[in-house]
Amino acid sequence: MPELPEVETVVRDLRAEVEGRSVVAVPHAASSVFRYPSPEALAAALPGASFAAVRRSGKYIHCVLARDGAAEVESEALIVHLGMTGHLEVCDAAAPERPHTHLRALLDDGRELRFADARRFGRVMLGDPDALRAARLIPALGVEPLGEEFTVQRLDALLRRTTRTVKAALLDQRGVAGLRRQALTLAAGVVAGSVVEVLRIAIRNRGSTIDDYRDLWDAKGNHQEELRVYGRGGLPCLACGTVLRRTVVAGRATTYCPVCQR
Numbered sequence: 001m002p003e004l005p006e007v008e009t010v011v012r013d014l015r016a017e018v019e020g021r022s023v024v025a026v027p028h029a030a031s032s033v034f035r036y037p038s039p040e041a042l043a044a045a046l047p048g049a050s051f052a053a054v055r056r057s058g059k060y061i062h063c064v065l066a067r068d069g070a071a072e073v074e075s076e077a078l079i080v081h082l083g084m085t086g087h088l089e090v091c092d093a094a095a096p097e098r099p100h101t102h103l104r105a106l107l108d109d110g111r112e113l114r115f116a117d118a119r120r121f122g123r124v125m126l127g128d129p130d131a132l133r134a135a136r137l138i139p140a141l142g143v144e145p146l147g148e149e150f151t152v153q154r155l156d157a158l159l160r161r162t163t164r165t166v167k168a169a170l171l172d173q174r175g176v177a178g179l180r181r182q183a184l185t186l187a188a189g190v191v192a193g194s195v196v197e198v199l200r201i202a203i204r205n206r207g208s209t210i211d212d213y214r215d216l217w218d219a220k221g222n223h224q225e226e227l228r229v230y231g232r233g234g235l236p237c238l239a240c241g242t243v244l245r246r247t248v249v250a251g252r253a254t255t256y257c258p259v260c261q262r
């Protein structure tokens with residue numbers, strides 16, 4: 001499933017491709033991935049809008065829209081969540097449509113922005129992000145680990161509120177997968193620094209491809225080569241040679257070294 005580094009990689013690539021471009025038509029919009037509005041309404045509303053900015057909000061991709069050449073308006077965005085198998089691409093309009101394509105938006109440079117999703121856990125929305133949050137169609141903003149608000153003090157407060165493990169407390173940050181200590185016993189400064197460092201490295205490596213994830217150009221990420229513990233249960237720890245163990249934390253399969261990660 002695409003996590004923060006994979007989504008950030010898509011956002012950065014998408015920004016370079018579509019910022020400043022406008023949508024001239026929506027040749028195809030269908031399927032259950034359209035959470036709001038209906039695919040028909042989205043297909044009617046999107047043409048004429050231009051992409052003023054592309055940002056990440058958690059694991060949601062926000063394509064902030066502008067209308068009539070006006071400056072960026074914060075009140076309208078095309079929002080995409082990749083779910084488990086969602087894939088965005090920017091390709092020539094004549095390129096063959098891949099299976100499970102749910103959205104095709106023709107851009108003013110003759111290319112198309114497309115969204116495909118075999119398992120349909122992905123989401124496509126169009127609207128005011130604040131209104132979509134109020135309607136609980138997208139989640140309230142949490143702490144952005146790569147933002148200025150992700151301070152040691154903020155994380156310390158979050159961790160002290162919980163008796164969950166660090167992994168449960170930081171569920172979406174793959175970088176701390178494998179840590180099993182109770183949140184209270186681990187210094188927030190250590191966790192904050194590790195989370196930011198690991199996320200930055202994972203983004204530099206263009207994310208991890210464990211199963212289906214592909215970038216805008218259908219290429220795999222490179223970071224899985226550097227994951228030292230994830231997915232290596234039963235194999236020797238790369239640091240000490242002890243056989244890595246598997247367990248379940250917060251409902252997720254977790255691999256850890258019983259020596260290095262006590």
Ligand SMILES: [Zn+2]
Nearest residue numbers: 237240257260
């Ligand atoms: Zn070890």
